[in-house]
Amino acid sequence: MAGSGTAHLRLNDEALLSVSDLRVEFKTSGGVVQAVSGISFDVRRGETLGIVGESGCGKSTAGRAVLRLGDVSGGHVSFEGTDVLTVGHKQLTRLRRRMQMIFQDPVGSLNPRRRVRQLVTEGLAVTGMSSADRDQRARTVLDSVGLDYDRFADRLPRQLSGGQAQRVAIARALAVNPGLLVCDEAVSALDVSVQAQIINLIEDIKEEFGLTVIFIAHDLGVVRTVSDRVMVMYLGKICEFGEPEAIYETPGHPYTRALLDSVPRADVEDGFAGPALSGDIPSPLDPPSGCRFRTRCPRAQERCTKEEPQMARTETGQYVACHFPMVPHRSSSRANATPAAEIGLD
Known part of the structure; x- marks a missing residue:
């Protein structure tokens, strides 16, 4: 699902x-955790943006912040022209019907005391829709996710398999006619065979319902398969952004290269294409100065300790925040780096 040649541009x-x-910080007894640190990006109507990175990189926190699920420390989130972070409760409730999330734990995300028909239509109860119309809507969306209404409508979550529960969660999101679907590790808790089914389902409903999707995952293969563009995060920052072909075939950031090398492969002797990352992930309580990846980066130099790298376009088309990228910038002069506003990152 490659994007167009101008997929990187802000349109x-x-x-x-x-x-x-966008900034999200959490106060703890040990200090302030900088979970998301000033990231900027656009999601084009009808595309799938994949967000990938190690556990703790901030990708799930960013996804939740977009829907204003929890406190946000700063920034702006504009959805269909409305700033999600500044609207009142009533308007936020209306916006959230257009912005839905599918969570990692399919069973845990469902109220254990409600039956499937109630779970799927709970978001419609506040709209004034009649009971008969809600049941008809439940029938429609359950059919769209491959569940027979007559068989499943009266089941409780504990009577569902993991894959069935995730299908119910997807049907619940679809019931309110969203424009944006945020999938937060939506397949990571499922068996491999079921993962493929749910991924294919998400692709199908995206086309059927005209959805825009943010697909958050740590599985690099899955992200490549479903995404029009990919955003790589490390310790609360974006380090690489672009179309899957460029990022996966010619990664520009050393962290992206390390992520790809960490995926087990059958065609190399020890199962891995490159060495494991050295050192521990720095604490988000006290991230490194300059480039946050420098403490684990084999290419780090003195400049990396003092100056935070900015996004610049590489010769292969993606955008990389690195002073010494693996793929050269189109211009070696930082003064000529592409402004973030032109790439949908500011």
Whole structure:
């Protein structure tokens, strides 16, 4: 599912979601955790944006912040022209019907005391829709996710398999007619065979319902398969952004290269294409100065300790925040780096 040749550009008329300088911080007894540190990006109407990175990189926190699930420390999130972070409760409730999330734990995300028909239509109860119309809507969306209404409508979550529960969660999201679907590790808790079914289902409903999707995962293979563009995160920052072909075939950031090398492969002697990352992940309580990846980066130099790298386009088309990228910048001069505003990242 490759994007067009201009998929990296910010096209305001096509941007369903615009995120600018998003910051999320958590106060703890040990200090302030910088979970998301000033990230900016656009999601074009009808595309799938994949977000990938190690556990703790901030990808799930960013996904939840877009829907204003939890406190946000700063920035702007514009959805269909409305700033999600500043609207009142009533308007936020209306917006959330257009912005739905599918969570990692399919069974845990469902109320154990409600039956499937109730779970699927609970978001419609506040709209004034009649009971008969809600049941008809449940029938329609359950059919769309491959569950027979007559067989499943009266089941409780404990009577469902993991894959069936995730299908119910997807049907619940579809019932309110969303424009944006955020999938937060939506297949990681499922068996491999079931993962493929759910991934194919998400692809199908995206086309059927005209959805825009943010697909958050740590599985690099899955992200490549479903995404039009990919955003790689490390310790609360974006380090690489672009079309899957460029990122996966010619990664520009050393962290992206390390992620790809960490995937087990059958065609190399020890099962891995490259060496494991050295050192521990720095604490988000006190991230490194300059480039946050420098403490684990084999290419780090003195400049990396003092200066935070900015996004610049590489010769292969993606955008990389690195002073010494593995794929050269189109211009070696930082003064000529592409402004973030032109790439949908500011």
